[in-house]
Each structure stands twice: as structure tokens, then as C-alpha cells.
Amino acid sequence: MDNHLYTVAQLRAIETAAYTGLPAGTLMRRAGEAAARYALELLGDRRDKPVLVLAGPGNNGGDALEAAARLADAGVDATVLFQPGQREISEEAQSAHERARAGTVGFIDMLPPDGDWGLVVDGLFGIGLARPIEGDYREMVDAVNAMRCPVLALDVPSGLDADTGAVVGPGGVAVRASHTITFLGDKPGLHTLDGRDHAGQVRVEMLGVDPAQLPAPVARRGGAELFGHLLAARRHNSHKGSYGDVAIVGGAHGMLGAPLLAARGALHAGAGRVFVAMLDAGPGYDSVQPELMLRQADGFDFTGRTLVIGPGMGDSATAMRLLARALDGDSPLLIDADAINLIGASPDLLARLAGRAAPSVLTPHPLEGARLLGMTTSVIQADRLEAAREMALRTRATVILKGSGSIVARPDGEMVINPTGNAGLATAGSGDVLAGICGALLAQGWPAWEAALGAAWIHGAAADLLVAHGIGPIGMTAGELPAAARAVLNLLVAEVSTPSGPPRS
Ligand SMILES: NC(=O)C1=CN([C@@H]2O[C@H](COP(=O)(O)OP(=O)(O)OC[C@H]3O[C@@H](n4cnc5c(N)ncnc54)[C@H](OP(=O)(O)O)[C@@H]3O)[C@@H](O)[C@H]2O)[C@H](O)CC1
Numbered sequence: 001m002d003n004h005l006y007t008v009a010q011l012r013a014i015e016t017a018a019y020t021g022l023p024a025g026t027l028m029r030r031a032g033e034a035a036a037r038y039a040l041e042l043l044g045d046r047r048d049k050p051v052l053v054l055a056g057p058g059n060n061g062g063d064a065l066e067a068a069a070r071l072a073d074a075g076v077d078a079t080v081l082f083q084p085g086q087r088e089i090s091e092e093a094q095s096a097h098e099r100a101r102a103g104t105v106g107f108i109d110m111l112p113p114d115g116d117w118g119l120v121v122d123g124l125f126g127i128g129l130a131r132p133i134e135g136d137y138r139e140m141v142d143a144v145n146a147m148r149c150p151v152l153a154l155d156v157p158s159g160l161d162a163d164t165g166a167v168v169g170p171g172g173v174a175v176r177a178s179h180t181i182t183f184l185g186d187k188p189g190l191h192t193l194d195g196r197d198h199a200g201q202v203r204v205e206m207l208g209v210d211p212a213q214l215p216a217p218v219a220r221r222g223g224a225e226l227f228g229h230l231l232a233a234r235r236h237n238s239h240k241g242s243y244g245d246v247a248i249v250g251g252a253h254g255m256l257g258a259p260l261l262a263a264r265g266a267l268h269a270g271a272g273r274v275f276v277a278m279l280d281a282g283p284g285y286d287s288v289q290p291e292l293m294l295r296q297a298d299g300f301d302f303t304g305r306t307l308v309i310g311p312g313m314g315d316s317a318t319a320m321r322l323l324a325r326a327l328d329g330d331s332p333l334l335i336d337a338d339a340i341n342l343i344g345a346s347p348d349l350l351a352r353l354a355g356r357a358a359p360s361v362l363t364p365h366p367l368e369g370a371r372l373l374g375m376t377t378s379v380i381q382a383d384r385l386e387a388a389r390e391m392a393l394r395t396r397a398t399v400i401l402k403g404s405g406s407i408v409a410r411p412d413g414e415m416v417i418n419p420t421g422n423a424g425l426a427t428a429g430s431g432d433v434l435a436g437i438c439g440a441l442l443a444q445g446w447p448a449w450e451a452a453l454g455a456a457w458i459h460g461a462a463a464d465l466l467v468a469h470g471i472g473p474i475g476m477t478a479g480e481l482p483a484a485a486r487a488v489l490n491l492l493v494a495e496v497s498t499p500s501g502p503p504r505s
């Protein structure tokens with residue numbers, strides 16, 4: 001339940017249902033209390049520092065006023081900037097306002113230039129944001145974003161679209177919070193596109209609503225529990241054939257780096273044997289990774305091998321022919337990069353993909369996704385969930401729409417937002433490594449869905465492990481990912497799998 005994500009429309013319905021049988025203002029009071037508790041936690045031993053509370057014109061502002069009243073009751077110096085303008089505020093926000101006025105909350109009309117705040121509480125806008133933030137509110141957002149203290153956003157960082165993770169524009173701004181407490185249910189926009197840069201650490205507060213009352217979520221947040229059942233410790237009595245063959249098909253002239261990076265990703269993610277079936281003549285072996293078996297793509301037998309097709313493949317007639325052969329075969333397929341572009345340009349190849357029975361996973365970045373759907377990248381990024389859903393539907397394949405908060409989508413509409421990873425992945429070749437990792441999991445018998453979930457999670461966690469060890473995010477290289485992915489995978493196996501070896505004597 002706690003990984004469920006809901007749209008604004010669903011949350012409005014949940015709130016309406018929750019209010020039946022509850023006295024007016026109950027949810028707002030609970031939201032304010034929960035926000036105050038979290039704020040006190042964030043203040044820690046700095047409760048002597050003043051807290052700035054920004055209250056907007058709607059019920060998000062009401063939550064903020066409630067929180068300010070509670071903080072003042074706890075002895076904190078809470079100062080509210082509340083400028084509802086000409087708006088008629090709701091009754092529940094009005095009673096929250098009265099409670100704040102009745103206590104020791106201080107009210108100001110403008111931000112002091114040099115406030116030394118211990119914490120800022122952002123209660124300007126929540127799920128009711130309807131247009132870009134401008135005017136006085138924009139000045140408040142800019143001022144908060146220039147402060148160095150922690151910022152606790154209530155429900156949604158003001159200015160962010162709770163469904164898509166976009167900063168509401170054009171030309172809008174959004175609060176960059178260090179923490180967000182979000183009410184009734186988590187929201188996809190906090191975890192994809194600009195969401196992770198603005199929401200910071202997200203805590204879900206159900207406000208006393210029974211999770212069983214909640215509708216089916218629009219998506220879920222990813223986690224190792226979604227693929228953990230496929231992780232198994234290795235038996236001593238095994239051999240490289242036990243772990244499958246991966247063949248990377250790509251490497252046109254001058255583009256051999258991509259398939260080699262994919263191959264290293266596959267090797268470090270546990271594939272038994274890894275081939276690189278090159279379109280170009282290429283070297284006889286990879287001196288850095290001599291375990292890889294380099295072959296010519298023409299004449300290479302795909303039978304019994306998991307194919308990772310596309311890295312550095314180009315768009316030649318040979319590339320088309322190899323892709324058609326791969327699509328028509330019964331190998332598990334990971335389709336990336338140029339292979340996605342070729343499918344996007346060919347209804348016939350798309351039909352052959354959609355008609356496959358064997359596992360198929362695509363790993364488009366937004367531009368490749370745009371080509372696949374015949375749209376622009378900005379349309380894809382404006383609603384990543386919808387775009388990923390459409391790609392999976394049209395291709396009848398599992399899709400990983402890459403980016404901050406990659407979306408993993410299945411043809412039946414199931415979707416997961418991957419929670420791992422960081423800006424270190426924004427480097428040449430990191431997508432090739434992801435393709436290789438996914439190919440290795442497919443080669444080890446993982447179904448397409450779990451292979452995609454696992455590869456996205458492990459790939460991101462590898463980047464997080466590197467940052468934890470002081471490598472990156474600036475300057476992280478794709479070549480550093482395979483070994484880190486191997487470490488992550490083995491940690492997961494140690495944590496979640498039951499020893500599959502013989503019972504210990
Ligand atoms: N639904 C829940 O789960 C709960 C909601 N609570 C809290 O309430 C907010 C939602 O409150 P709401 O009043 O619907 O909307 P907001 O407070 O987010 O927005 C305030 C109003 O501001 C106007 N608006 C929108 N965009 C802008 C803008 N860019 N500039 C200025 N004003 C703007 C808009 O009214 P207009 O008529 O002017 O369009 C909004 O209505 C939710 O996020 C929770 O924090 C409950 O307290 C807990 C459960």
C-alpha cells in the first residue's frame with residue numbers, strides 16, 4: 001500500500017469520500033498536526049530557531065496555518081506570511097487561521113531581508129495549483145529557494161504538477177524542498193521528471209484514512225520487493241551455461257563503445273557468456289574485458305541467446321535486416337537505441353514486435369520514445385506516465401522510459417516509477433549499461449516485467465553506490481557502472497533471497 005501513487009483526480013475523490021462522516025476541517029487539522037510533528041523532527045535540537053510558514057490562498061494554506069498553530073503550541077517561534085489576496089478562503093482554512101491568530105503565532109506582511117530561519121514550511125499551493133506561480137508568490141518562492149535552511153513542503157512543493165512532476169509553466173517556478181509531507185496518498189509527480197529535484201525526501205501521511213478504502217493506484221513506486229522473488233543465491237554445482245548467453249547486436253563503424261559497454265553490463269550482471277555481434281569489422285577482442293567474445297553480426301546464430309539489439313547499431317540495411325531477424329526469432333529481446341529508432345520508422349517492424357510471444361523489453365530515452373510514438377520529446381516529458389503507457393500498449397512490450405524517475409510500463413497498463421539513481425547517470429553510455437544489465441536478467445530466465453524492474457533498480461542503485469563512495473555524480477562514467485551493479489546485485493541476493501543451495505547439514 002505504501003508504494004501506491006495517485007492522481008490529483010483520484011485524491012480529490014479520496015478526500016470527498018474521507019470527509020463523509022468526519023466533522024468539517026478534520027483532515028486539515030490532521031494534516032497540520034502531522035506537518036508540525038515532522039517540522040519538529042526536522043528542527044531536532046534547533047527548536048530555538050524561528051520557523052517561517054508560508055500560507056497560500058487555498059486549503060494548502062489552511063494546512064500551513066494549522067501547522068503554525070501547532071508549532072506555536074509546542075513553544076516554537078512560528079512566523080506566518082499569509083496573503084490570500086482578494087480570495088474568499090474556505091471555512092476550514094478560516095478556522096485554521098483563527099486558531100493560529102489565537103495562539104502565539106507571529107504574522108508578517110513581507111519577508112524580512114535577512115531572516116535566519118531554522119526551517120521554512122511551504123504551504124503556498126498543493127494539488128490545486130492551476131497555473132504558473134507569478135507576482136508576490138513567485139517572489140516568495142525565489143526567496144525560499146535562495147535560503148539554506150531545510151524546507152518542508154506541504155502535500156506538494158508549490159509550483160510542481162503533482163501528476164507529471166513538471167514545474168507548471170510556461171516560465172513557472174517551484175519550491176525546491178528538502179522534505180515533503182504528502183497527504184492521503186503519494187503522487188507520481190513527486191518522483192519523476194522535476195519531482196525528485198523539488199520534493200526531496202517524501203513522507204506519506206494518510207490522515208487516518210483506511211488504505212483499504214483507496215482505489216487502484218495509477219502507478220507504484222519501485223522497490224526490490226517487486227522482483228526479489230527472482231533473486232537466488234547461486235548453487236556451487238553450476239556452470240556458465242546455467243546463466244544464459246547474451247549477444248549484443250550493434251557496433252557499426254565507429255560506434256563500438258556502446259555494445260562493449262552493454263556487454264560489460266551483461267557480464268557483471270551475471271550472464272554466463274556474453275557475445276558482441278558487430279556490424280563493423282572491429283577488434284578481435286576487448287583488451288579491458290577479454291571475457292567478451294567478439295563476433296561478426298552477419299552469420300551470427302541468434303538461437304538460444306538473449307539479444308540486446310541496438311547499441312551503436314546505426315540505421316543501415318544490414319541493421320534493418322538483423323533487427324527483423326531478431327524480431328522474428330524467439331529469443332528474449334532487449335531493444336535499445338538505434339533499434340528503437342528503426343522500429344519507430346517502420347510500421348512493419350512495429351507490427352512484428354507487437355506480434356512477438358517471447359519476452360521483449362524496450363529502453364527508450366525521451367527522444368527515442370518520441371520517435372516511437374511520432375510525437376515531440378516535450379510532449380513525452382509533459383506526461384511521462386501516459387507516454388510510457390502508450391509505448392507499452394503499442395509495442396505489446398515492457399518499456400523503461402528513462403530519465404529522472406524512470407517509468408517501467410507493461411502492456412496491461414501496470415506502471416512503476418523507479419526510485420533509484422542520480423544525475424551521475426546523465427553520461428554517455430549509461431543507457432548501454434542498463435540495456436546489458438536487463439539482457440543478463442532476461443538471459444537468466446527473468447520474465448520481461450521483473451527483468452525491466454530489476455535492471456532499472458540495479459542500474460540506479462549502482463549510481464547511488466558510486467556516489468556513496470565519493471564517485472560522482474559529476475564525472476561518473478558509464479564504465480564505472482557495471483562493477484557497481486554487480487555489487488548491488490550481490491547485496492540484494494544476500495538480503496532477499498532464500499539460500500537455494502542444499503539444506504545446510
Ligand atoms: N485533497 C486532499 O488530499 C487534502 C487536501 N488538503 C490540502 O488542500 C490542498 C488542496 O487545496 P485547494 O484549495 O484545492 O488548492 P491549493 O491550496 O493547492 O491552491 C490554492 C488555490 O490557489 C489558486 N491558485 C492556483 N494556482 C495559482 C497560482 N499559480 N497563483 C495564484 N493562485 C493560484 C486556486 O484558486 P483559483 O480560483 O485562483 O484558481 C487554488 O484553489 C492539498 O494540496 C492539501 O494541502 C487537506 O487539507 C488535506 C487533504
Ligand SMILES: [K+]
Nearest residue numbers: 122125156158
Ligand atoms: K505546498
